[in-house]
Structure formats: structure tokens, C-alpha cells
Amino acid sequence: MTEKEYSGILIFAEQKNNIIHNVAYELLGKGRLLAGKLNCGLSAVVLGPDEINIKELIYRGADKVYHIADEEIFSSPDELIYAENIVKLINELKPEICLFGATSFGRSLAPRVASSLHAGLTADCTDLQIDDDMKLIQVRPAFSENILAHIKSDTYPQMSTVRYKEFDEAERDEKRTGEIITVEPVNSSNNTIEILEELPNENINIADSKVVVAAGASIKSAEDLNMIKELADLLGGEVGASRALVETGIISKDHQVGYSGNRVKPKIYIACGISGAPQHLAGMKESGIIIAINNDPSAPIFNVADYSIVGDIYKIVPELIRAIKNEELKI
Numbered sequence: 504m505t506e507k508e509y510s511g512i513l514i515f516a517e518q519k520n521n522i523i524h525n526v527a528y529e530l531l532g533k534g535r536l537l538a539g540k541l542n543c544g545l546s547a548v549v550l551g552p553d554e555i556n557i558k559e560l561i562y563r564g565a566d567k568v569y570h571i572a573d574e575e576i577f578s579s580p581d582e583l584i585y586a587e588n589i590v591k592l593i594n595e596l597k598p599e600i601c602l603f604g605a606t607s608f609g610r611s612l613a614p615r616v617a618s619s620l621h622a623g624l625t626a627d628c629t630d631l632q633i634d635d636d637m638k639l640i641q642v643r644p645a646f647s648e649n650i651l652a653h654i655k656s657d658t659y660p661q662m663s664t665v666r667y668k669e670f671d672e673a674e675r676d677e678k679r680t681g682e683i684i685t686v687e688p689v690n691s692s693n694n695t696i697e698i699l700e701e702l703p704n705e706n707i708n709i710a711d712s713k714v715v716v717a718a719g720a721s722i723k724s725a726e727d728l729n730m731i732k733e734l735a736d737l738l739g740g741e742v743g744a745s746r747a748l749v750e751t752g753i754i755s756k757d758h759q760v761g762y763s764g765n766r767v768k769p770k771i772y773i774a775c776g777i778s779g780a781p782q783h784l785a786g787m788k789e790s791g792i793i794i795a796i797n798n799d800p801s802a803p804i805f806n807v808a809d810y811s812i813v814g815d816i817y818k819i820v821p822e823l824i825r826a827i828k829n830e831e832l833k834i
């Protein structure tokens with residue numbers, strides 16, 4: 504296929520329990536800008552039951568929404584079935600660009616779609632641009648975030664996964680109109696996934712939290728982590744962690760901040776006993792105010808900190824808790 508046969512931008516709108524993931528609105532925000540440069544349409548595809556708030560995708564910038572409608576087939580996150588349906592749609596629509604959120608599901612789904620289409624895929628993009636040849640430039644960090652690779656695809660559609668929280672969400676406009684097209688699902692592979700039991704949801708939403716209090720390898724036990732949790736609770740925030748702490752098993756990977764964890768942009772990020780390795784900074788350096796506590800004055804975390812506290816977290820964190828409780832300190 505030549506590029507002329509392809510036109511328009513298609514974004515995958517991930518949903519869970521009928522709620523659309525916010526990354527879809529970020530993809531629509533960026534997609535709208537790219538569509539303006541390419542002078543083409545912007546569409547979204549969503550798979551699942553009628554209860555999904557599909558109109559929201561139109562309010563957020565989609566011209567058309569393809570709703571592959573079925574309650575049963577898409578009730579479990581089976582990448583093979585999702586991929587089969589999305590590949591069929593892409594083969595019919597022939598969009599020149601396809602974007603997925605780099606969520607756990609998106610990271611698992613997009614390569615399956617790309618491989619079925621014999622197309623390239625750039626994973627974990629942090630920026631997308633259009634060059635003078637009207638081709639997509641896919642920007643992503645490489646070599647532990649030390650360089651930014653600019654990647655052009657020579658296959659169509661040009662496909663990327665895009666990190667969550669990288670782009671601003673598309674503005675909402677209830678006056679926007681668009682078309683919702685219902686598509687019949689296909690399911691030739693039959694469901695390969697059966698949900699036996701759902702593990703209790705820890706309800707961690709670290710990526711959306713306004714305050715993150717993060718702990719590093721300086722925390723020696725699960726009990727010691729309680730002071731970090733207490734500080735986070737007092738500030739209405741979530742607990743984050745460095746990979747080194749996650750690797751001890753004291754805290755789950757859901758809390759990990761960084762290159763291979765969550766990317767966070769809270770108003771306040773408090774780093775407790777975290778050295779500030781580039782892979783950690785990659786996930787939090789865009790935070791509003793960074794407060795770092797470390798007993799090593801030369802720790803690299805202080806290079807990105809707005810407030811630096813040199814000292815022992817085992818003394819400073821309880822002192823902060825005490826001062827906040829006594830209203831001597833307001834954060």
C-alpha cells in the first residue's frame with residue numbers, strides 16, 4: 504500500500520468497567536493538533552458495551568467514533584480479540600496514523616495490532632510532530648533517557664504508543680458534534696482469557712495524584728514505610744517509590760515512579776531518601792514543587808529539588824508529620 508491510500512488519524516480509546524481512560528483524551532488533544540497540520544479527520548475506536556460514555560470522545564475532539572459494540576466479548580482484556588477487531592477496522596479505514604496509550608493494556612495490544620498489519624510501532628513516545636514531508640516524527644527517550652530519538656516509520660499506518668500524562672487532555676466542548684458509527688464485532692479466536700477472580704483493587708492512582716510522597720531504598724522495612732504513608736495521607740496524596748524500594752518487595756510496582764514505572768506530575772513531590780538516578784527523575788522531574796530529603800548533600804535529587812533538606816528521613820519525616828498535625832506547618 505502506498506501512503507496516498509492512507510488518511511486520517513485513529514486513536515484507541517481504552518475503557519475499563521465502561522469508563523474511558525484519561526489517556527484517550529490526551530491522545531485526542533494531541534491528535535487534534537496533528538490532524539490540523541495534516542488537514543485530515545480525527546477518529547476514535549472504542550470497544551465494549553453501550554453503557555460507555557461514547558459522546559465524551561466527540562466532546563473531546565473526535566470527528567467520528569467507531570464503537571465496536573459488545574458487552575460479552577470485550578468484558579475481559581483479551582488482547583487477541585481486541586487486536587482482531589481493531590486490525591479489521593484499520594484495514595477498512597486505512598488511517599495514516601494510529602495512536603494507543605502506553606498503559607499496560609495499550610503496551611500489550613499495540614504490538615499485536617502492528618504485527619498483524621506488518622507495520623512498525625514506536626513505543627512509549629513522549630512527543631509527536633509532523634515534518635515537512637507530512638510524515639509523523641515519533642519522539643521517544645532512548646538509552647535510559649539520555650537521548651531523544653526521532654523516529655520516522657516507512658510503513659503505514661504510522662503507529663505509536665504514547666505515555667500517559669505526556670500531553671494535555673483535549674478541552675471538553677459539549678457543543679461539538681460528530682458521528683458515532685456502530686461496528687459489528689468479530690471473534691474468531693474465541694476468548695482465551697477467563698477471569699477467575701479479581702484481585703482487590705488497591706485504588707492507587709499515583710499518576711493523577713496532586714501530592715506524591717515517595718520513598719527510596721533508605722526505607723528498611725514495611726513498618727518504616729508507615730511514616731511515609733502517614734505523611735502522604737496527611738497531605739491527601741499517594742505513596743510513590745523508587746525501583747530500588749520496589750525490588751525489596753516492601754511496596755508493589757504500582758507505586759514505582761520513573762522510567763519503567765509511573766510518570767507523575769503532582770503539584771508537590773516529596774522524595775524521601777531517594778538518590779535521584781536519571782531513571783527515577785524521568786518519572787517525576789515535571790512535578791510542580793519538588794522537596795527532597797537525603798542525608799547525602801551531593802545526592803543528584805537535590806539538582807532538581809526546589810527545597811532541599813539534608814538529613815535523616817527517620818528524623819525529618821516524623822518531624823514533618825508532627826508539625827503538620829500541630830498546624831505549625833502548612834503544605
Ligand SMILES: Cc1cc2nc3c(=O)[nH]c(=O)nc-3n(C[C@H](O)[C@H](O)[C@H](O)COP(=O)(O)OP(=O)(O)OC[C@H]3O[C@@H](n4cnc5c(N)ncnc54)[C@H](O)[C@@H]3O)c2cc1C
Pocket residue numbers: 647718719720721744745746747748759760761762763764765775776777778779780781782783786796797798799802814815816817
Ligand atoms: C532500565 C532501567 C530502568 C529503571 N527504571 C527505574 C524507575 O522506573 N524508577 C526508579 O526509581 N529507578 C529505576 N531504575 C533504577 C535506578 O537506576 C536507581 O537504581 C534507583 O532509582 C535507585 O533508587 P534509590 O534512589 O531509592 O536507591 P539508592 O540509589 O540506593 O539511593 C538511596 C538514597 O537514600 C539516601 N539515604 C539512605 N538512608 C537515608 C536516610 N536514613 N535518610 C535520608 N537519606 C537516606 C542515600 O544517600 C541515597 O541517596 C532503573 C534502572 C534501569 C537500568
